[in-house]
Amino acid sequence: MRRRVVIKLGSSIVAGGAADASADRDAEVLGRICDAVAAQHSGGRDVVIVTSGAIARGVRAMGLPARPAAIEELQAASAVGQGRLYRVYDELLRRRGVHSAQVLLTFGDMAARTNYVNARRTLRKLLDWRVVPVINENDTTATDEISFGDNDFLAAQVAILTSADLLLLLTDTDGLHTADPRRDPHATLIGEVSDFEALGKIEVGRTTSPLGSGGMRSKVLAAEMATAAGIRTVICNGLAEGVLERALAGEMVGTSFPPRASRYSSFKLWLAYAKPSHGIVSVDAGAAAALSENGTSLLPVGVIDGEGAFQAGDAVEIVAEAGTLAKGISNYSAEELRSIMGMKTRAVRELMPEAAPEAVHRDYMVLQERPPRRS
Numbered sequence: 001m002r003r004r005v006v007i008k009l010g011s012s013i014v015a016g017g018a019a020d021a022s023a024d025r026d027a028e029v030l031g032r033i034c035d036a037v038a039a040q041h042s043g044g045r046d047v048v049i050v051t052s053g054a055i056a057r058g059v060r061a062m063g064l065p066a067r068p069a070a071i072e073e074l075q076a077a078s079a080v081g082q083g084r085l086y087r088v089y090d091e092l093l094r095r096r097g098v099h100s101a102q103v104l105l106t107f108g109d110m111a112a113r114t115n116y117v118n119a120r121r122t123l124r125k126l127l128d129w130r131v132v133p134v135i136n137e138n139d140t141t142a143t144d145e146i147s148f149g150d151n152d153f154l155a156a157q158v159a160i161l162t163s164a165d166l167l168l169l170l171t172d173t174d175g176l177h178t179a180d181p182r183r184d185p186h187a188t189l190i191g192e193v194s195d196f197e198a199l200g201k202i203e204v205g206r207t208t209s210p211l212g213s214g215g216m217r218s219k220v221l222a223a224e225m226a227t228a229a230g231i232r233t234v235i236c237n238g239l240a241e242g243v244l245e246r247a248l249a250g251e252m253v254g255t256s257f258p259p260r261a262s263r264y265s266s267f268k269l270w271l272a273y274a275k276p277s278h279g280i281v282s283v284d285a286g287a288a289a290a291l292s293e294n295g296t297s298l299l300p301v302g303v304i305d306g307e308g309a310f311q312a313g314d315a316v317e318i319v320a321e322a323g324t325l326a327k328g329i330s331n332y333s334a335e336e337l338r339s340i341m342g343m344k345t346r347a348v349r350e351l352m353p354e355a356a357p358e359a360v361h362r363d364y365m366v367l368q369e370r371p372p373r374r375s
Contacts, residue, residue, distance in 0.1 A: 170238025279308025
């Protein structure tokens with residue numbers, strides 16, 4: 001298979017990060033990035049672009065003083081800016097002999113397994129045709145426009161969907177620092193992160209640009225997702241000349257996250273990071289030990305409570321006294337599970353003869369390596 005890279009551009013790269021940013025400056029930056037994309041493409045490498053900036057472009061086009069807060073205003077700004085944004089990419093890439101395609105996705109396209117698989121097939125066919133997909137969230141119809149965290153989460157999902165070997169997250173800083181470099185002059189760049197646990201000891205900032213919705217925290221989460229799929233991830237400065245080319249060449253720039261040795265299947269990556277949870281299932285100590293130590297299925301006998309209004313087929317968080325243990329797809333609705341919790345398998349079968357013996361089967365469950373840090 002050809003080598004494949006996903007390049008994500010934040011709002012601070014695409015639209016300057018401020019409503020009064022220079023259009024000439026944006027064109028220069030995007031021109032340099034498209035030069036690098038075209039060079040990779042002509043060299044035989046597949047390239048996917050994930051871009052933010054539709055809302056920012058709309059804000060600038062309408063002369064708004066700042067990024068709006070109301071959802072209808074954000075969606076309207078996106079509607080104004082989306083066509084303008086893609087037109088820039090299309091023109092820049094066509095001048096360089098590269099075909100492109102606009103692809104708009106929503107969180108629902110990732111959360112529904114059928115849509116997820118269809119998106120994967122479409123993207124892979126575009127790459128087979130040697131087309132560069134230019135992907136953005138469909139902010140105009142999305143009910144939660146920040147669901148992808150300035151598209152960092154989307155970029156990680158796209159990298160997983162397309163089986164990329166490299167994910168580049170371009171921002172307006174040099175990478176992940178020991179503290180926010182905008183606030184702490186003593187902050188130093190972290191060159192490589194191989195242990196996500198260690199990041200708990202440093203400040204991973206939420207600071208965003210005036211027109212963005214992400215921040216370094218969402219980029220670290222994106223790196224965590226991608227490296228779980230065996231995809232090397234780099235956070236680097238997309239405004240600095242030559243940095244993108246060096247990152248594409250494999251040089252150490254910005255902050256690098258090497259692929260992790262333990263990798264999940266495509267299904268379990270989707271379950272862990274794309275399918276939203278609709279409830280919480282609490283388990284006793286015996287079930288917690290069986291899950292975490294032996295990787296067993298969860299049986300009704302080990303369930304002590306079920307919170308939420310989830311249905312059979314929904315994802316649920318499985319928790320014990322120590323915290324979250326796993327995430328899995330429930331074979332029962334919340335009401336059904338509460339009616340059989342604590343019961344042994346024989347008793348469950350007598351009450352519900354056609355029901356599955358497991359509350360959550362181990363094949364449809366992914367264990368948490370540690371408490372999640374998405375919030």
